Amino acid sequence: MSELRAPLVAPGMRIGLLGGSFNPAHEAHRQISLAALKRLGLDQVWWLVTAGNPLKDVSILPPVAERVRAARAIADHPRIKVTGFDGGTGSPFTADLLAAFVQRYSGVHFVWLMGADNLATVHRWKAWPEIFELVPIAVLDRPGYRLKARAGKAAHRFAGAYIDETDALGLALLRPPAWTILTHRLSGLSSTALRENVLESD
Ligand SMILES: Nc1ncnc2c1ncn2[C@@H]1O[C@H](COP(=O)(O)OP(=O)(O)OP(=O)(O)O)[C@@H](O)[C@H]1O
Numbered sequence: 344m345s346e347l348r349a350p351l352v353a354p355g356m357r358i359g360l361l362g363g364s365f366n367p368a369h370e371a372h373r374q375i376s377l378a379a380l381k382r383l384g385l386d387q388v389w390w391l392v393t394a395g396n397p398l399k400d401v402s403i404l405p406p407v408a409e410r411v412r413a414a415r416a417i418a419d420h421p422r423i424k425v426t427g428f429d430g431g432t433g434s435p436f437t438a439d440l441l442a443a444f445v446q447r448y449s450g451v452h453f454v455w456l457m458g459a460d461n462l463a464t465v466h467r468w469k470a471w472p473e474i475f476e477l478v479p480i481a482v483l484d485r486p487g488y489r490l491k492a493r494a495g496k497a498a499h500r501f502a503g504a505y506i507d508e509t510d511a512l513g514l515a516l517l518r519p520p521a522w523t524i525l526t527h528r529l530s531g532l533s534s535t536a537l538r539e540n541v542l543e544s545d
């Protein structure tokens with residue numbers, strides 16, 4: 344499949360969307376995707392490789408196609424699809440991407456997936472409350488971020504829409520806003536650490 348093509352999908356499917364820089368992809372991305380597939384009863388998880396996180400230095404980012412190819416080798420699972428497809432928006436902003444996906448794939452049940460580090464800072468993203476209003480959200484716990492995520496602006500603003508993880512199996516079918524935090528086998532892996540190791544061993 345081409346690096347920028349949309350994966351195939353049918354109405355009624357439950358799809359988790361894991362947006363990321365994937366610079367590079369690593370085993371924790373796979374692990375949280377498998378946890379989401381199981382705990383949320385998803386049919387697939389799509390890794391959406393971003394052209395550039397608007398809050399990060401993108402000057403060091405390899406091209407999307409290169410990151411997609413490397414991520415596919417890590418994902419290595421029939422229900423994890425990796426693509427640089429951005430919904431045809433040409434935008435780096437998640438709110439734009441999700442609005443396009445929801446419109447384009449009517450009848451598909453999307454869930455936005457992100458690590459707890461991103462819940463802690465999501466209030467700095469463009470039009471962030473719209474993201475909570477567009478699709479249900481599952482936050483995957485990450486070492487060092489659980490408390491920061493729970494104490495963050497987004498968790499407070501949408502406290503009334505919080506779903507206990509014991510009810511997460513139905514999350515994809517809930518009308519947003521609805522979100523949960525999934526505890527799972529934690530991994531301290533990060534792309535930053537991998538990049539630094541490569542640099543150190545150069
Ligand atoms: N170890 C992890 N545990 C939980 N979530 C993770 C973990 N690693 C990455 N994620 C989540 O996966 C998504 C994509 O992450 P990303 O590609 O930025 O990797 P990263 O390791 O966080 O990268 P970097 O170190 O460059 O910030 C984000 O939502 C991030 O929170």
Ligand SMILES: O=C(O)c1ccc[n+]([C@@H]2O[C@H](COP(=O)([O-])O)[C@@H](O)[C@H]2O)c1
Nearest residue numbers: 362363364393396398436437438468469
């Ligand atoms: O929309 C925004 O303003 C925004 C700001 C920061 C990050 N994001 C998205 O969050 C996802 C995770 O990014 P990253 O770099 O932590 O992997 C990825 O899809 C980014 O495009 C989106």
